Amino acid sequence: LQLQASGGGLVQAGGSLRLSCVASGRHPDNYNMGWFRQAPGQEREGVGCITGSGGSVHYLDSVKGRFTIASDHDKNSWFLQMNSLEPEDTALYYCALDFPCSDNIGRIYAAAYWGQGTQVTVSS
Secondary structure (H helix, E strand, C coil), rough: CCCEEEEEEEEEEECEEEEEEEEECCCCCCCCCCEECCCCCCCEEEEEECCCCCEEEEEEEHCCEEEEEEEEHHHCCCEEEEECCCCHEEEEEEEECCCCCCHHHHHHCCCCCCCEEEEEEEEE
8 A cells, every 4th residue: 555645835834735645545444544744853743633434633732723634535535734834834744544543643653654755845
């Protein structure tokens, strides 16, 4: 199973971007989906996740109210809508599949499947 992330880019502070992730094939419905990011010199951190059932979403505190995650099982896809972007959001963003999804998303570091990363750069 391979993941393909897209949608990154350069945006001014206050702007928006929408990241997309597509899995190469159908995955079990109980696999949680989400997004992580890694800024230069920093550890990778979980940004947001959605449970396989779609019934629960969780976000890193610093992005709550600005980022929204959604999924489309029929298209083997999930998305991260990022609004009110800040320079501190600049990082390489990875989509991920099959990992614990909870309020502790900021302390989740491992997943069974990873996308290749898409760069998000927010200028001040």
